[in-house]
Amino acid sequence: xxxxxxxxxxxxxxxxxxxxxxxxxxxxxxxxxxxxxxxxxxxxxxxxxxxxxxxxxxxxxxxxxxxxxxxxxxxxxxxxxxxxxxxxxxxxxxxxxxxxxxxxxxxxxxxxxxxxxxxxxxxxxxxxxxxxxxxxxxxxxxxxxxxxxxxxxxxxxxxxxxxxxxxxxxxxxxxxxxxxxxxxxxxxxxxxxxxxxxxxxxxxxxxxxxxxxxxxxxxxxxxxxxxxxxxxxxxxxxxxxxxxxxxxxxxxxxxxxxxxxxxxxxxxxxxxxxxxxxxxxxxxxxxxxxxxxxxxxxxxxxxxxxxxxxxxxxxxxxxxxxxxxxxxxxxxxxxxxxxxxxxxxxxxxxxxxxxxxxxxxxxxxxxxxxxxxxxxxxxxxxxxxxxxxxxxxxxxxxxxxxxxxxxxxxxxxxxxxxxxxxxxxxxxxxxxxxxxxxxxxxxxxxxxxxxxxxxxxxxxxxxxxxxxxxxxxxxxxxxxxxxxxxxxxxxxxxxxxxxxxxxxxxxxxxxxxxxxxxxxxxxxxxxxxxxxxxxxxxxxxxxxxxxxxxxxxxxxxxxxxxxxxxxxxxxxxxxxxxxxxxxxxxxxxxxxxxxxxxxxxxxxxxxxxxxxxxxxxxxxxxxxxxxxxxxxxxxxxxxxxxxxxxxxxxxxxxxxxxxxxxxxxxxxxxxxxxxxxxxxxxxxxxxxxxxxxxxxxxxxxxxxxxxxxxxxxxxxxxxxxxxxxxxxxxxxxxxxxxxxxxxxxxxxxxxxxxxxxxxxxxxxxxxxxxxxxxxxxxxxxxxxxxxxxxxxxxxxxxxxxxxxxxxxxxxxxxxxxxxxxxxxxxxxxxxxxxxxxxxxxxxxxxxxxxxxxxxxxxxxxxxxxxxxxxxxxxxxxxxxxxxxxxxxxxxxxxxxx
Numbered sequence: 069x070x071x072x073x074x075x076x077x078x079x080x081x082x083x084x085x086x087x088x089x090x091x092x093x094x095x096x097x098x099x100x101x102x103x104x105x106x107x108x109x110x111x112x113x114x115x116x117x118x119x120x121x122x123x124x125x126x127x128x129x130x131x132x133x134x135x136x137x138x139x140x141x142x143x144x145x146x147x148x149x150x151x152x153x154x155x156x157x158x159x160x161x162x163x164x165x166x167x168x169x170x171x172x173x174x175x176x177x178x179x180x181x182x183x184x185x186x187x188x189x190x191x192x193x194x195x196x197x198x199x200x201x202x203x204x205x206x207x208x209x210x211x212x213x214x215x216x217x218x219x220x221x222x223x224x225x226x227x228x229x230x231x232x233x234x235x236x237x238x239x240x241x242x243x244x245x246x247x248x249x250x251x252x253x254x255x256x257x258x259x260x261x262x263x264x265x266x267x268x269x270x271x272x273x274x275x276x277x278x279x280x281x282x283x284x285x286x287x288x289x290x291x292x293x294x295x296x297x298x299x300x301x302x303x304x305x306x307x308x309x310x311x312x313x314x315x316x317x318x319x320x321x322x323x324x325x326x327x328x329x330x331x332x333x334x335x336x337x338x339x340x341x342x343x344x345x346x347x348x349x350x351x352x353x354x355x356x357x358x359x360x361x362x363x364x365x366x367x368x369x370x371x372x373x374x375x376x377x378x379x380x381x382x383x384x385x386x387x388x389x390x391x392x393x394x395x396x397x398x399x400x401x402x403x404x405x406x407x408x409x410x411x412x413x414x415x416x417x418x419x420x421x422x423x424x425x426x427x428x429x430x431x432x433x434x435x436x437x438x439x440x441x442x443x444x445x446x447x448x449x450x451x452x453x454x455x456x457x458x459x460x461x462x463x464x465x466x467x468x469x470x471x472x473x474x475x476x477x478x479x480x481x482x483x484x485x486x487x488x489x490x491x492x493x494x495x496x497x498x499x500x501x502x503x504x505x506x507x508x509x510x511x512x513x514x515x516x517x518x519x520x521x522x523x524x525x526x527x528x529x530x531x532x533x534x535x536x537x538x539x540x541x542x543x544x545x546x547x548x549x550x551x552x553x554x555x556x557x558x559x560x561x562x563x564x565x566x567x568x569x570x571x572x573x574x575x576x577x578x579x580x581x582x583x584x585x586x587x588x589x590x591x592x593x594x595x596x597x598x599x600x601x602x603x604x605x606x607x608x609x610x611x612x613x614x615x616x617x618x619x620x621x622x623x624x625x626x627x628x629x630x631x632x633x634x635x636x637x638x639x640x641x642x643x644x645x646x647x648x649x650x651x652x653x654x655x656x657x658x659x660x661x662x663x664x665x666x667x668x669x670x671x672x673x674x675x676x677x678x679x680x681x682x683x684x685x686x687x688x689x690x691x692x693x694x695x696x697x698x699x700x701x702x703x704x705x706x707x708x709x710x711x712x713x714x715x716x717x718x719x720x721x722x723x724x725x726x727x728x729x730x731x732x733x734x735x736x737x738x739x740x741x742x743x744x745x746x747x748x749x750x751x752x753x754x755x756x757x758x759x760x761x762x763x764x765x766x767x768x769x770x771x772x773x774x775x776x777x778x779x780x781x782x783x784x785x786x787x788x789x790x791x792x793x794x795x796x797x798x799x800x801x802x803x804x805x806x807x808x809x810x811x812x813x814x815x816x817x818x819x820x821x822x823x824x825x826x827x828x829x830x831x832x833x834x835x836x837x838x839x840x841x842x843x844x845x846x847x848x849x850x851x852x853x854x855x856x857x858x859x860x861x862x863x864x865x866x867x868x869x870x871x872x873x874x875x876x877x878x879x880x881x882x883x884x885x886x887x888x889x890x891x892x893x894x895x896x897x898x899x900x901x902x903x904x905x906x907x908x909x910x911x912x913x914x915x916x917x918x919x920x921x922x923x924x925x926x927x928x929x930x931x932x933x934x935x936x937x938x939x940x941x942x943x944x945x946x947x948x949x950x951x952x953x954x955x956x957x958x959x960x961x962x963x964x965x
Contacts, residue, residue: 234388236325236334237355237362251878252387252906258357261329262301270343272300276311288312295320297340302347303327304340316342324349326370330357333368344372359434360385363394376402385935386907393418393908393934407436437463442471445550449927453478457550467491473550480507480547483514487551495523495531500551507546514546515539518553532564541584545920557585572601588632591621591730609649615642617751621730625671631795634728636669636678640751654693661686661745663754669728680726684754686745689716699768706768706776713763713782715743721756721791728752734794737838738826739763739810742782753794758787780812783831806831821845837861844953850874854953865889870952879903882913884951894918896951900929909933 241254279293289311297304297311297318307322317339324338326347335352348369355362366380378400386392398413408430416424432438438461445457459473473485483504490497500518507514521533536559538544544555554560562579580592598617605612617640625633646659663684672678692713699708732750735741742763747755763782770776784807791802808828815823827839841857850872857867866888874880879902886896900913913929 237353237388238332238357239388251904253389254387256355256357256360258330258332259327261303261327262298263329264301267300269300269345274299274342276309278309288314299342301328302340302345304338304347306338311342316344318342328370331355331370332357333370335365335368345370345374346372360387361433362388374404376400376404378402384907390905390907391420392905402433404433407432407434408438409433437461437469439463447927447929449925451923451925452480459550475547475550477504477547480504480509483547485516485549485551494525495521497521497523498552500536500553502547502549502551504547510546513539514543516543516549516551516553518551520552528568530564530566530568532566533562535561535563537561537582538584543584557587558583558590569601571603572599574599588628589623591623591635593619594622595620609647611646611648613644613646616640619730621728631673631728633671634669634673635671636667636728638730638751639666640664652694654691656689656691658689659687661688665727665751667727672726676726680724682722682724682727682754684719684722686754687718688745689714690743691715701768704770706770709765709767709769711765711767713743713761713765715761715763717745717757717759717761719745719754719756719758721788722754724753724792729795732794737808737810737828739780739782739812742784742807742810748794753792756788756790756792760785760787774816775814776816778812778814781809782811783807783809804831808837809834820847846954849954849958850880852954852958866895868951870955872952872954872958878905882952882955886951907935909935 238256238258239254240257242252275298276291277294277296277298278291281289281291283289290308291311292308295304295306295309297309303326304318304320305325305327306320309318309320311318318341320338320340321336324335326333326338326340326349332355333347333349333352334354335349337351338347338349340347346369348367349365350367351365352368353362353364354368361383363382363384365378365382367378368381369377371377378397380396380398381400382394382396383400384391384394386394393416395414395416397411397415400409400411402409409432410428410430411426412428414426414429415422416426430438430440432440440461442459442461444459445455447455449455454476455478456476457473459471462470462472464470468488468490470489471487473487475483475485477483481504483502485502486500488499490499498518498520500516500520502514502516504514506512516539517535517537519533519535521531523531525531536553538559549555559582560579561581562577564575564577566573566575575596575598577596577598578594579596580594581590583589596617596619598615600613600615602611602613618637619640620637622635625635641664642661644659644661646657648657649655663686664682666681667679669678669680690713692711695710697708699706729752730750732748732752735744735747735749741747742761746753747757761782761784763780765778765780767775767779768777786805786807789802793802808831811825811827811829813823813825815821815825822844824842825839828837829835830837836859838860839857840859841855843855844852845854846852851874853869853871853873855867855869859865866886868884868886870882870884872880872882881899881901883899884896885898886894888895894916896915896917898913898915898917900911902909902911910933911929911931914927915929916924916926918924
């Protein structure tokens with residue numbers, strides 16, 4: 069599956085209430101399936117400014133803490149009676165149906181409560197400030213300061229803060245644009261609102277505040293002048309309002325604002341109901357704070373079931389200062405509880421220009437899984453032409469999903485890839501398939517089949533299946549894949565069943581391979597049975613372990629000759645005893661092991677035993693000392709350690725020429741190999757030796773306990789020639805009395821720089837025979853330079869340089885250069901340029917690389933991202949992306965694709 073084409077987060081899937089199992093989450097592509105959340109029309113409503121939570125600049129930052137005056141934060145329980153209280157005299161007035169006009173006297177109005185209903189017994193919610201400024205009818209978005217800004221002129225004092233004029237939406241600019249944490253010039257700040265105390269909504273007290281109130285018998289109450297109405301966590305603001313106590317209807321005119329946690333509507337007029345949470349605004353703007361979603365609408369309603377209904381609206385995640393992209397729709401319904409929306413007649417506009425029309429769609433508004441299109445991918449190469457991938461995600465059930473990806477190749481045809489995933493209480497399972505009927509270039513059917521399973525069929529049992537098969541050797545070279553499979557030379561096909569006992573475990577394994585190049589296919593294990601354990605002994609200083617394995621090796625013998633045709637069975641047993649004596653100054657660990665192998669072979673080479681066996685003791689003593697001192701370097705204080713190590717190993721010589729080579733190779737020589745008890749991997753060879761390995765390590769540790777430098781050097785001294793080799797053609801350097809000198813250095817002078825260096829030197833002339841250098845400089849997740857150099861005498865000399873680095877607040881560069889110094893040729897070279905703003909991003913990458921068939925190809929990748937909506941294009945193939953150190957980590961951290 070295209071990792072660049074799906075959101076970078078993990079969603080939980082539950083099965084019968086169980087937890088602990090997860091699928092990698094596919095978020096439906098909001099561009100193709102739809103345009104998420106509220107899509108609304110472009111009108112600037114009249115605004116009811118709310119200085120009840122004014123944000124001010126204090127010491128270079130915004131202070132929004134002065135939300136409520138202390139005296140207005142709580143309504144005493146005994147004041148829930150319907151009264152009109154003069155703020156000057158604080159004396160009760162008559163009931164609402166006895167009121168007359170009160171002019172120029174601010175008052176707080178408590179509408180009459182139905183006495184047939186039980187009064188709430190819990191403490192009433194906090195009340196917002198009662199000093200709302202007068203709303204401005206037909207207010208337009210401009211740089212003209214609002215009334216609240218006049219009280220705090222610093223919010224509009226400079227041109228860098230012009231978006232402070234959108235404070236009515238909760239948008240505030242960053243004061244120091246150089247230190248902003250994102251590419252945005254500001255951010256939304258939502259005011260603190262009263263929390264729901266669990267009281268039924270229709271029983272919540274209604275608190276009204278206005279400059280004037282006028283009540284007529286049978287006609288309700290009219291409020292004017294900075295009207296504020298609070299009911300639970302719902303707040304309404306306007307210039308004037310009428311409340312009908314019989315029907316519970318509230319009409320707000322002259323500019324209206326509606327708030328609840330996470331939600332803001334502000335428009336010309338509003339209608340609400342005191343018995344339900346239904347609220348409707350006309351000619352309005354809205355903000356959903358959680359996902360920075362905003363828009364404009366002809367009409368928007370907050371329904372009783374928490375859904376939101378919109379008529380003629382727009383949707384964008386751009387800041388209020390920009391309309392780089394937006395989506396408009398005729399009708400929208402948003403269900404926040406279920407996490408999706410439905411839209412009709414939607415149009416995507418870029419800078420006001422319509423570019424895409426969708427008649428109907430269902431789209432996600434949060435992280436919950438929804439069916440729909442994922443991010444499409446577009447690429448053009450010289451060899452393949454235009455490639456377009458359009459994956460579609462099916463959310464079948466909580467524990468089941470499917471992704472179908474039609475992949476169009478201009479020169480080959482249509483390839484269908486599918487990934488089906490299923491989870492239950494006992495297992496997770498993935499089925500990968502693909503099929504291309506009649507490749508136009510090869511005239512062959514191309515296909516792939518992959519199965520992945522991990523499970524716990526019973527207590528202490530574990531099951532694993534990993535199967536991958538492709539139609540031909542060139543499948544991955546020609547077509548690549550978006551599926552979650554490993555593109556390797558030897559494709560694994562294995563099944564394993566493991567039992568975990570008390571201090572032991574056993575495993576049954578069946579394994580074979582499909583080899584998709586000219587190499588010889590590895591042996592099949594049909595089957596392999598093994599058991600291992602660490603029994604408890606009475607002496608704490610003594611430990612024991614055992615390992616036993618029985619394997620049947622088989623392979624296709626077509627075209628093979630000599631020793632490559634040998635098949636058969638191998639029994640291998642390794643019991644071991646190790647003692648450990650340790651204190652603060654050092655340690656000594658003697659150990660003894662028995663190496664036993666028994667074979668029953670077919671097609672053995674003439675003249676050799678077809679049932680060879682081998683029984684060899686392995687005796688070792690590992691020891692070390694620890695010294696430390698205080699040390700100063702360049703005026704920095706460290707603790708320096710000196711750690712000499714001595715490793716003695718004795719393995720007697722035994723003739724192993726009759727033993728086949730089923731699963732054994734020679735380890736690469738490095739510092740760690742000086743302290744191994746076998747120079748071969750696998751169980752077909754045990755290297756004879758009489759050696760003493762000397763090692764010395766020194767570390768510099770800073771006062772915080774961080775290791776700044778670690779350097780090691782070592783060499784082995786041989787007291788006898790080594791006779792055992794992997795086969796007759798493998799040199800062993802068997803007569804030298806000394807090994808090469810191995811070194812290892814890790815240097816981290818600060819948190820930004822990390823250097824590792826491993827090198828081997830010829831013991832006779834100190835000639836460098838092999839080294840591996842890696843240098844990494846990282847200031848943060850967006851600033852990283854990496855350099856690696858690999859050298860092996862007469863075998864390889866290559867270097868790789870990659871970088872991610874911004875050149876300004878909005879522009880960044882990325883690239884990779886892989887070079888072969890032996891052939892003086894580029895292996896892979898690419899350069900990319902990115903532009904990113906608050907709501908959109910674009911990336912263009914040009915690349916030239918050497919393919920497996922030694923031919924070069926060139927590609928151009930273009931990606932355009934509408935943040936919160938989706939992306940079009942491709943950031944590059946996975947093998948190329950993996951070469952740019954830190955790229956995938958940056959994308960996942962920034963959550964940009």
